[in-house]
Amino acid sequence: MNGAAGGVGHFALQIAKWKGAHVTAVASGRHEEFLRDLGADAFIDYTKVAPEDVVQDVDLVVDAIGGPTSARFLRSMKRGGALFPIFGLGAAGGDEAHERGVTMSTTQIRASRAQLEDIRPVLNDATIRVAIDSCFPLSDASMVHKRAAEGHIQGKIVLTVDEQPGYRA
Numbered sequence: 001m002n003g004a005a006g007g008v009g010h011f012a013l014q015i016a017k018w019k020g021a022h023v024t025a026v027a028s029g030r031h032e033e034f035l036r037d038l039g040a041d042a043f044i045d046y047t048k049v050a051p052e053d054v055v056q057d058v059d060l061v062v063d064a065i066g067g068p069t070s071a072r073f074l075r076s077m078k079r080g081g082a083l084f085p086i087f088g089l090g091a092a093g094g095d096e097a098h099e100r101g102v103t104m105s106t107t108q109i110r111a112s113r114a115q116l117e118d119i120r121p122v123l124n125d126a127t128i129r130v131a132i133d134s135c136f137p138l139s140d141a142s143m144v145h146k147r148a149a150e151g152h153i154q155g156k157i158v159l160t161v162d163e164q165p166g167y168r169a
Contacts, residue, residue: 001064003064004023009025018127071091079101
């Protein structure tokens with residue numbers, strides 16, 4: 001799981017563990033304790049070592065960073081494995097994936113009400129936890145973009161909407 005500490009990655013890690021997978025989390029070293037607490041079996045600090053240089057024969061790589069660098073994980077994959085860049089824009093390596101017998105999918109998904117209902121119990125009982133990196137009021141929405149641009153996010157960035165006088169939800 002590349003980008004395991006971020007808003008998408010920390011959910012993907014927990015879902016994989018919930019489903020019984022062995023998970024190697026990739027993030028900067030400051031996130032190691034957080035990711036192990038979420039269930040990571042192994043941890044790679046990408047600032048010290050390139051994960052694709054030390055991990056071999058994996059069945060699945062979920063790359064929550066995505067983009068043009070996702071193809072670097074192809075050499076870590078088993079034939080018959082799958083590489084899923086979460087953000088597929090600019091993803092390259094389709095031909096190499098085919099040659100290596102690896103499925104590479106940049107398909108975007110859309111959540112459905114039924115899927116969200118299925119996951120509600122594990123959110124309610126904290127099997128899957130939501131980590132909050134930071135919160136900003138709607139009036140400071142520009143700060144959300146600034147925080148996201150800084151990177152190294154641990155969990156989700158939350159934008160809060162305060163009830164205004166005369167407003168009812």
